[in-house]
Amino acid sequence: MTALQTVQSSDDSDFLLDVNDLVVHFETGKRRPFQGPSYVHAVDGVSFRVRRGTTFGIVGESGSGKSTTAQAIMRLVPVTSGQIVFHGRNILDLAGKPLREVRKQLQIVFQDPFSALNPRRRAGDQIREPLDLLNIGSRGERDERVRRLLGEVGLPPQAADLFPHQFSGGQRQRLCIARALAPEPDLIVCDEAVSALDVAIQAQILNLLKRLQRERGLTYIFISHDLSVIQQFCDEIAVMYLGKIVEQAPTAGIFVEPRHPYTWSLIAAAAPPGPIRDELKRRYLVKGDPPSPVDPAPGCRFAQRCPSATENCRIVLPQLDAIRPHHYVACHRVGELDPPAFDAAAMGNPVQQSM
Amino acid sequence: MGALLQVESLNVGLRNGAGVVVPVIENLSFEVHSGRTTALVGESGCGKSMTALAIMRLLPEDFVITGGRIVLEGEDILSLSPKRMRALRGNGMSMIFQEPMTALNPLFTVGDQIAEVLRWHQGLSASAAHAQAVEFLRAVQIPALEQRVNAYPHQLSGGMRQRVMIAMALAGRPKLLIADEPTTALDVTVQAQIFDLLAKLQQDTGTAVLLITHDLGAVAELADDVLVLYAGRCIESGASADLVGHPRHPYTRGLLGCVPHLKLGQRMPAVWSDLGEIAGMVPPLGARGADCAFLARCRDASDVCRSRPQPMLEPIETDHAVSCWRKSEIAA
Structure with a gap:
């Protein structure tokens, strides 16, 4: 409740990043007869704001556009339309030197630490690279900062002279985090940053990211397909499906009273084993695979798989509307459908039973 | 009724550049019964996929089986001719790989x-x-x-x-189906569908399933028996509900503790509390001595553990065996 009140009392200056109606379309290269080119609607009108010092989670299946959103924020893919306001400036207009200045404050950690590091350069040089490129500090200061960064991510100073193949997966991800931290950014985008790691290592990296956030007041955009990690790690969550946000709320809102049928399905798939999960799966787990994002049909993107879809859902695209402060849902039937009951009284006491 | 598949003290090694055989799997024994699911659980590099490939006799070049027996329905697989083996793959046993595209x-x-x-x-x-x-x-x-x-x-x-x-x-x-991380490459909602499908098919056909996974949380639901592997050694085995509910080995306990569990209908505490983590990492191949493989990372290690070699996998109760010197002190 306190989190909600602070959000309400905050003004615009508390928001570090403001994404406004972001659209990213890719041409497929295929042309249909007598028609224009086909487009992959990777991101199709996404808007959200990220508060300073918090973690904003984006969850969704592959093809939902969560990584493309991250890459658009980093200016790594061409944006079709929309605005990305960072530190009060629309960074989509920037190029050249001003864009480099922004990148000092905006960094990314990728999913696969094996391909995100150059195999032919020493670890220390790779952490130094952003400092060199962005012209931060003198030579001596840069070496000093590399040593300090290695320490902060839990690696010995000797690690600077090693090559990436001499590190394990978890250590490589620590290097990637050190490299992202090097220019002292305000916002770090973690694009599935722990998905490729073993569970024990994943816990180490999550703890590290949280500690760094506490110490440096970092803001994260945390992208993952793993709901339980998202629940632990994030303050606010957006659920994406085929290029659109279908539900967005503070973490408690998503896991106490989710309102979109797709969120229900994701929760049913990830719920801890036990009678509650069986019941959730029976009622809410959708069948089939997500449809193709190439030239999607009009109407709700989820209508094809949604068990509650009506004729209206297939024709009219629902808007992301607030159902209460800070809880947004894009569903025509949000008023009619009851959210799932998770309480012990309804279906036994599964959490205790499963442990 | 006897077991469909018996693996008896299987040893697999990797011949390195210098021609020395480095142990990859050591003294692994387990059984798989018709109509039941046995799960091999562990982090990457613990030898679970190599066990599967050894059973199929599809080990990559440089990997050699240095000891032990693999018996499928009374037939010792390791002594079969390539021709008989080819007939067995598909009819006797078959395998689902992790990456369906490749x-x-x-x-x-x-x-x-x-x-x-x-x-x-x-x-x-x-x-x-x-x-x-x-x-x-x-x-x-x-x-x-x-x-x-x-x-x-x-x-x-x-x-x-x-x-x-x-x-x-x-x-x-096939009488035996080996599923090597069958859903790792898939989306969560699709994962749930595939597991349901496997369970249904197993019910219909009575096939024995050897499930290989890194997700100790999921095995409680999917498997009847579980073996936890660490650095090529089995460190805990037992009936899945018992093992997941009352893990005894410090590694199994750590592995369960570091996975965040989805909490439904509850508000999370506003303050972050660190996930349980297992410090350090799995010892690399070739750096595994006679000591308990988990010794360097174990919080519960005492002088007993340091002075003696890797303990035997010994039963602690019916259907639950642990390889730990302090197994009786570490309460369930």
């Missing part, structure tokens, strides 16, 4: 690939095999199968491809 041949339609199994192992004619292939696709619940049977792998989604892999693996009506 495991399917991109140049043949999925119908042809399933039919190939039937023609080889059951001697069916081309048309009969094709008709049967459609039936197998129906069994794995692929919609619009008349078109899908003539589709190439790239025309199918990841979930569909994995269904095709399952259909292919089941086409020879």
Whole structure:
């Protein structure tokens, strides 16, 4: 409740990043007869704001556009339309030197630490690279900062002279985090940053990211397909499906009273084993695979798989509307459908039973 | 009734550049029974996939089986001729791989690939095999199968491809199905569907399943028996509900503690509390001595552990064995 009140009392200056109606379309290269080119609607009108010092989670299946959103924020893919306001400036207009200045404050950690590091350069040089490129500090200061960064991510100073193949997966991800931290950014985008790691290592990296956030007041955009990690790690969550946000709320809102049928399905798939999960799966787990994002049909993107879809859902695209402060849902039937009951009284006491 | 598959003190080694054989799997023993699911759980590099490949006799070059027996229905697999082994793969046992895109041949339609199994192992004619292939696709619940049977792998989604892999693996009506992380490459909602499908097919056919996974949380639901591997050694085994509910080995406990569990209908505390973590990492190949492999990372290690070699896997109660010197002190 306190989190909600602070959000309400905050003004615009508390928001570090403001994404406004972001659209990213890719041409497929295929042309249909007598028609224009086909487009992959990777991101199709996404808007959200990220508060300073918090973690904003984006969850969704592959093809939902969560990584493309991250890459658009980093200016790594061409944006079709929309605005990305960072530190009060629309960074989509920037190029050249001003864009480099922004990148000092905006960094990314990728999913696969094996391909995100150059195999032919020493670890220390790779952490130094952003400092060199962005012209931060003198030579001596840069070496000093590399040593300090290695320490902060839990690696010995000797690690600077090693090559990436001499590190394990978890250590490589620590290097990637050190490299992202090097220019002292305000916002770090973690694009599935722990998905490729073993569970024990994943816990180490999550703890590290949280500690760094506490110490440096970092803001994260945390992208993952793993709901339980998202629940632990994030303050606010957006659920994406085929290029659109279908539900967005503070973490408690998503896991106490989710309102979109797709969120229900994701929760049913990830719920801890036990009678509650069986019941959730029976009622809410959708069948089939997500449809193709190439030239999607009009109407709700989820209508094809949604068990509650009506004729209206297939024709009219629902808007992301607030159902209460800070809880947004894009569903025509949000008023009619009851959210799932998770309480012990309804279906036994599964959490205790499963442990 | 005896076990369908018996693995007895299996040892697998890797011949390194200098020609020295480095142990990869040490003294691994377990059984798989018809109609039941046995899970091998562990982090990457613990030898779980190598165990599967050793059973199929598909180990990559440089990997050698240095000791032990693998017995499938009374037949010692390790002494079979390549010809008999080929007949067994598909009929006796078959395998579902982690990545369905790389495991399917991109140049043949999925119908042809399933039919190939039937023609080889059951001697069916081309048309009969094709008709049967459609039936197998129906069994794995692929919609619009008349078109899908003539589709190439790239025309199918990841979930569909994995269904095709399952259909292919089941086409020879194997007695043992080895599923090597069958859902790791798939989306969560699709994962749940594939596991449900596997459970249903197992119920219908009575196949024994050897499930390989890194997700200790999921095995409680999917498997009857579990073996936890660490650095090529089995450190805990038992009935899955018991093992997941009352883990005894410090590693198993750590592994369960570091996975965040989804909490439904509850508000999370506003303050972050660190996830349990296991400090350090798995010792690399070649750096595994006679000591307990987990010693360097173990919080509960005492002088007993440091002064003695890797403890035997000893039963602590019925259907629950642990390899730990302090197993009776570490309460369930």
